[in-house]
Amino acid sequence: MATVDPSLVAHLPLFAGFGAEDLAEILREARSLRFPKGSAVFEEGEEAHSFFVLLHGHVRASKTTQAGEQVVVRYVAPGETFGVAMAIGLTRYPATATAVDDSVALAWPSGTWPRLVAKFPALATNTLQTIGSRLQETHTRVVEMSTQQVEQRVAHALLRLAKQSGRKVEHGVEIDFPISRQDIAQMTGTTLHTVSRILSGWESRGLIESGRQRIVLREPHKLFVLAEEDPGEGGSPVRP
Amino acid sequence: MATVDPSLVAHLPLFAGFGAEDLAEILREARSLRFPKGSAVFEEGEEAHSFFVLLHGHVRASKTTQAGEQVVVRYVAPGETFGVAMAIGLTRYPATATAVDDSVALAWPSGTWPRLVAKFPALATNTLQTIGSRLQETHTRVVEMSTQQVEQRVAHALLRLAKQSGRKVEHGVEIDFPISRQDIAQMTGTTLHTVSRILSGWESRGLIESGRQRIVLREPHKLFVLAEEDPGEGGSPVRP
DNA sequence: CGTCTTATTGAACCGCCTCAAATTGAGTGG
DNA sequence: CCACTCAATTTGAGGCGGTTCAATAAGACG
Incomplete structure (x- = not known):
């Protein structure tokens, strides 16, 4: 041997x-x-x-x-x-x-x-x-699940995966193994439907590029900002 | 010294x-x-x-x-x-x-x-x-937060506290230190309002007895059943 | 008895889930 | 190479659990 x-x-x-x-x-x-x-x-x-x-x-x-x-x-x-x-x-x-x-x-x-x-x-x-x-990481996850909404949690999850297992590609950082919407849902405590909607939204805004079991972060920094953002601010809220 | x-x-x-x-x-x-x-x-x-x-x-x-x-x-x-x-x-x-x-x-x-x-x-x-x-306990918490509703999570939290720091009293098991609705909310990822409503409900059903920063589990087993229960079943659902 | 923290409870809103259906893409065998 | 099959994804519509906002009540403590 x-x-x-x-x-x-x-x-x-x-x-x-x-x-x-x-x-x-x-x-x-x-x-x-x-x-x-x-x-x-x-x-x-x-x-x-x-x-x-x-x-x-x-x-x-x-x-x-x-x-x-x-x-x-x-x-x-x-x-x-x-x-x-x-x-x-x-x-x-x-x-x-x-x-x-x-x-x-x-x-x-x-x-x-x-x-x-x-x-x-x-x-x-x-x-x-x-x-x-x-243990620290898991505590962080508990804090996120307790205080953040789904979109922020998904953003954090992707950023963490990119940091741990990201591979530089032409248009950004690709997560270096096959990962489905369902997998991300199971990491963030939501449903694959919600994850799909969120990723679709990000894709149309140019933040990511994704396909079947494949995700490329094109604008990690913008994702990071989004992940930290207080849901009350940002975006284009209508102030009556 | x-x-x-x-x-x-x-x-x-x-x-x-x-x-x-x-x-x-x-x-x-x-x-x-x-x-x-x-x-x-x-x-x-x-x-x-x-x-x-x-x-x-x-x-x-x-x-x-x-x-x-x-x-x-x-x-x-x-x-x-x-x-x-x-x-x-x-x-x-x-x-x-x-x-x-x-x-x-x-x-x-x-x-x-x-x-x-x-x-x-x-x-x-x-x-x-x-x-x-x-680490195991924290993972359990993540799983609970991912899959269970608030009422079940609160039940689990109380049962865990009772096991760790419960004191036998006349009518059940009392959690042996001052704990507020707010504290329980911060353990389960919800608001003090929701915790208050849930505890009020349990109290009226005789499952617990509670006061200011004080909780006594009168029917731990019933709480346990409730904690494991699938939200789809139980209770008195109206079947059309 | 007044003050402050904790708890209760109502009403309205909304983020997300649930249910349902269509679409896309990859792999497979003919 | 194409038809078939199946998993993954997308997207809409509706409903509900739980939050948010608001106000009151109940204890503890000096």
């Missing part, structure tokens, strides 16, 4: 502060796995057999309610860890992870985590920072 | 797996502080000088938007850690912490964290589990 090239992952937050030897020892325990577009990496409620570092592609983490509605928890970009249930004291995955593109990830059996952490305490502190950042 | 009695805190999650000596060494670095009802423990954006373990009382963590709206992030109950900004890589507090009751907390200077973690790696893994749980 081919082992993983340490130089590819040495710069990742998870391995911050590690020497080449330690890194090699950790990587020796990992396997590299391919996940074709659309396939599940793991399912919500399933025994948490492994934790992962994404190398290529994109993975969507989502939760499903009893009523069958899905909510997108986050999108995983290359270099990020995911499925770290064991590290936070869970024996089962709290969400479903689906490859939205052909993807490659390193996978460690969950059982290796306690041993690795015991030998390399920096793994715990690095993971603590990662999980802490995610 | 009086030192802290180790037996009071030995059972806390943060200190899981620690021996008496190690615990004493850690506690030696902490100071015990009193925070009168209504006072701020720290403010959002302030330099994160300390991290805390709450011993008595209750603390509300909240974030304020640019527009001045507040959102309650969580309520801290005795035994819980808070203000661990340093541990998750922040130099400033991401939220404001306010004592909602006369409270007492242990405080460690943030500067001690790296040293303590280096010497006692279990602190990092324990904190990782705590932060991980909070």
